[in-house]
Amino acid sequence: MLSPLSEVALGLKLLMGVDSNIKLEELYRLCKLVADISGFPIPLNKPIVGANVFNIESAQSAQWTSKAEEGYLSYPFAFDLVGHPEPRIILSKKSGPYNLDLKFKELGLDIPRERYPEILGRIYEVSLQKRGAVSDEEFLEILQDLGLYRYKQEDLMRA
Numbered sequence: 001m002l003s004p005l006s007e008v009a010l011g012l013k014l015l016m017g018v019d020s021n022i023k024l025e026e027l028y029r030l031c032k033l034v035a036d037i038s039g040f041p042i043p044l045n046k047p048i049v050g051a052n053v054f055n056i057e058s059a060q061s062a063q064w065t066s067k068a069e070e071g072y073l074s075y076p077f078a079f080d081l082v083g084h085p086e087p088r089i090i091l092s093k094k095s096g097p098y099n100l101d102l103k104f105k106e107l108g109l110d111i112p113r114e115r116y117p118e119i120l121g122r123i124y125e126v127s128l129q130k131r132g133a134v135s136d137e138e139f140l141e142i143l144q145d146l147g148l149y150r151y152k153q154e155d156l157m158r159a
Helices: 005-016 022-038 059-068 097-107 113-132 136-145 151-156
Strands: none
Touching: 005 022, 059 097, 097 113, 097 136, 113 136
């Protein structure tokens, strides 16, 4: 049986302290390159290199992340160790107040916490309707519908 290079190399480094001379910070890019060339996509939840591995969607992982000093205490290793893109804050039916804290910080918005239950209720409804996560554009529309935000031109460019 073959073992994935990323898992073996990272395990050697983190669990056994063995330097394999593999450039760990290139693992994500290498795996994407191989996937593109071979035509076999990387599963989204593939350990270490999957696109969704560092996404923060559940209320629990958002709480851990927001309470961690460096933001990645909730993971066994830092995303940049393997060249992974920065974690994304995902809003869905699984979200809680800490997801909103992180998303508002990311977007540079200041919304009162007493409005969170109403916002989370709308996120839950939209997420169930579309059977998936709420995009940033949909989130800003929710805030606008609730009278908490007004679109600006740069927001339309970002969404």
